[in-house]
Amino acid sequence: MHMADALVSPAVAGTMAVLSGAAAVYSVKKLREEDDPKRIPVMGVMGAFVFAAQMINFTIPGTGSSGHICGGFLISALAGPYAGFLTMIGVLLIQCLFFADGGLLALGCNVWNMAFYGCFIGALLVWKPFMRKGATKARIMAASIIGCIVTLQLGAFSVTVETLLSGITELPFGVFLAAMQPIHLAIGLVEGIITGAVLVFVQDARPELLWGVEDEGREGRFTLKKTLVILAAAAAVIGGAVSLIASALPDGLEWAIGRVAGVEELEAAGSVYESASSIQEKLSFLPDYAFKGSESAAGTTVSGIVGAALVLALCVCLCYILRLFMNRRTNEQN
Amino acid sequence: MSRIEKAVFELNSIEDLSRQNRWVNRLHPSVKLLLTLLLAVLAVSFDKYNLPGLLGLFVYPLFVFIAGGLRFKDALRRLWIVLPLVVVTGITNPFFDRQVQFYIGNFAVTGGMVSMATLIVKGILCVLGAYILIATTPIEGICRSLRAFRVPKTIVTVILLIYRYVTVLLQEADRVTNAYLLRAPSEKGIGIRAWGPLAGGLLLRSMDRAQVLYESMQLRGFDGEFPEGLHALFYEGRDNRRLSIIYFAVWAVILVLLRIVPVAGIVGSVFGI
Structure with a gap:
């Protein structure tokens, strides 16, 4: 889903860089409040791990093709959304500079499409509500699959909108969207299962490493009710704003x-x-x-x-x- | 060579190139970073039909390739990653935009064909721009520039740490994968039953490594962030400041002029084309 520089206009790239930059500054502020010096080396090594793990080919049974882990979601489930987001910025910058995977100009878009949704939406709106009553294998797997599908769908949607607003393709919005969303639904499902398998293993071996897991019965900040209200508001805003473009x-x-x-x-x-x-x-x-x-x-x-x-x-x-x-x-x- | 081995090889070869002692390598990293961004902004700002104007921007990457002793073959390898995505995005243009722009003999070249070609050229130009930056500037230099542009210390430190540990963990991932494949020679990747334990095991070892790293950093006085001057240590006495300013000014003017003045058209008209 990495966008190349050629696929964005300067205006879209600039806007997305500002949005991603604002999210980065907010994350840095939140991390400073936590004041945990151990976090920085953990973020560095975790970033390198995500990088390395994304290179491992996991064979999808019965298809002959392969998938890899959903980096943003996995890292946030372990280090939290703020640390996860900042780590993913590092991963995406190194990927773009050293492997030409995404562009320097399009970095703001890529950070938004992959890190923002994966870390903030994935961790705060999916992972945390699921972990409110403690971590079980089923909850971890369900959270991972739903989290990866939702964040990849949002990412794919953003790629479509950014490319369209940049005036790059002659492809109509609806056709482009119809090509992007279903393929990312399948990718999200596979990545969700792989990510879930890794997190289940971590829960078995070292459960204290999982982020945001509440004790059974303890009330978390993000209850299911709150989550539904936020999702409803987001859906209303997206539905309203996007339909203007569609019209x-x-x-x-x-x-x-x-x-x-x-x-x-x-x-x-x-x-x-x-x-x-x-x-x-x-x-x-x-x-x-x-x-x-x-x-x-x-x-x-x-x-x-x-x-x-x-x-x-x-x-x-x-x-x-x-x-x-x-x-x-x-x-x-x- | 496996995919992971190729990635390690790529990282090492770029690091070797960036640490060469040529004058391009000794230019201030901020200058090269800004020129790369300027090149990308100017390239993507060209109209979708302005292919000749876009081609003029290739003078900057060509210059750095020659001055920095870089090989085109190495850069072309990177294009294979970007071009498929760019081509897929632009491949429908010839079908939707069928307005004839000009003829080559009897062959009608449509607007869609030109816009697709422009998109591909933009992709190539931006990839070359990023390559000449990283092949002539070590990561510490880029991080130093990021600090100069007020990027928070936390982010810069994390980028440096990720880069330092990427090679170590890539090699570890390669060993783990190889060990698995030697025991399952008929499989092309990691089977479903090993998904969790294999990547999870690597993850737990990485976390332990982070703990050891943290303790060793703490022993050297680390309190959450690297001291401000650390990135400069790698660069002490390497920059040629006066040359860097002249280099930036000259190339910024040339690139902006190439964007504004239709050089290709003027040259073509001189030859009566």
Whole structure:
């Protein structure tokens, strides 16, 4: 996912460097507050470990291909988000200088796409809530898989947006996104399993090394409720902001049709089409992601927020169903 | 040679190059860092169809390659890492942007073809820019520049430590992987049952190594951060300050002029092309 310099414009690179720099300064401040001199050598050696471990090929059964560990998430699960973030900056800088993996100008983008999401989102919003009631093998594995998938999806999304805003590719936003997200879903799943396997081993051998693990029953700062509220707010902001971009740019298929036929949507005729269309109109309260009869940006933004809320509601329902199922299994075992 | 061995070899060969005693190596690291960034900013700021203008910027890397005694072959190896990603991003341009820009004989060159070529050239230029920086400047020099640009001491210290330990841990990872593969000759990588114990074992040994490192650093008076002047120790008396200022001023002006003035077009028109 390392972005090369050629894929970013100076404006995008500068903006991302400022954002990543601000996160770095905040992390340095937080580390100073902790005042643990031992942390610096640990960060140095851990950074070198992530570097070395990413070179090891782990064979994925039945595919013939290989994967590697999810560096940002692993390091944060061991050293915490602030130390993890600063260590990942070092890793990414050395990768870009010595191995041409990512560019110097695009360093701000790469730090944001890989270190920020992996360390802050992964550690604070996924790892810590999961570890609130203590570390078990299942919780570690679930946190690692969910953490790696979520952070890689966010990273891949950011790569798409940054490339699009830089005006590098002619590929429409929707098509680019459709190419990036599914492949990173698969990568995230594999990296999550490998990272989980390493963390489970650490928990077996030296559980005190894991960061953010609370004793059973002790209330952590990030409860599940707080996490859900933060995720809901983030989804609303992202849904709202991104839908504004989406409204300005036609969907890939619409764009292709426009090129071929000269119109954005093909006219269709026939009774079957008309009946289907009337059913869709009755069911759909946000046709084409906007209020009926509204062409405004506000309408599109509200559509994005409502869409995010619907997705979240679906996720919550699925979680409850899963919990009911798990509780029933536990009761049956008892 | 395994992937890890190649990485160790690459690190060592770049370190050897950066410690050569040529005048380019003795220039102030901040000057080279700033010029590399300037080169990258100017390169990516070119319009997607301005391929001739972009080619002019190659004068700077070419100059450093010759002055620093660097080999093009070594730099080209690095391009294999970057180019696939750049090509994948730009490969759709010829399909979407079909407006004909010019003809070569009967062959119509479209805007998409030109923008894809520009993107690839930008990628090559930026990779060469980073290579000439690291092949003529030791990591301590770069860290010293980062401190001069007010990058927090914690980050700079961590970068130095990572760099120092990368080679050690890469070699250890290579030994572990080799030991595994010798016992499982038919496998191409690490099997699923060994994922946790193999990488986890390496991780725990790394943590123990960090503990030993911390204790030895503590014995030498380490209190959380390196003293301010440490990076300068590596560089005492090496910089040629006056030459560095002249070098920066001359190259900054040349690069900016190449960005503003369409040199390629002017040269072409002189020859009546």
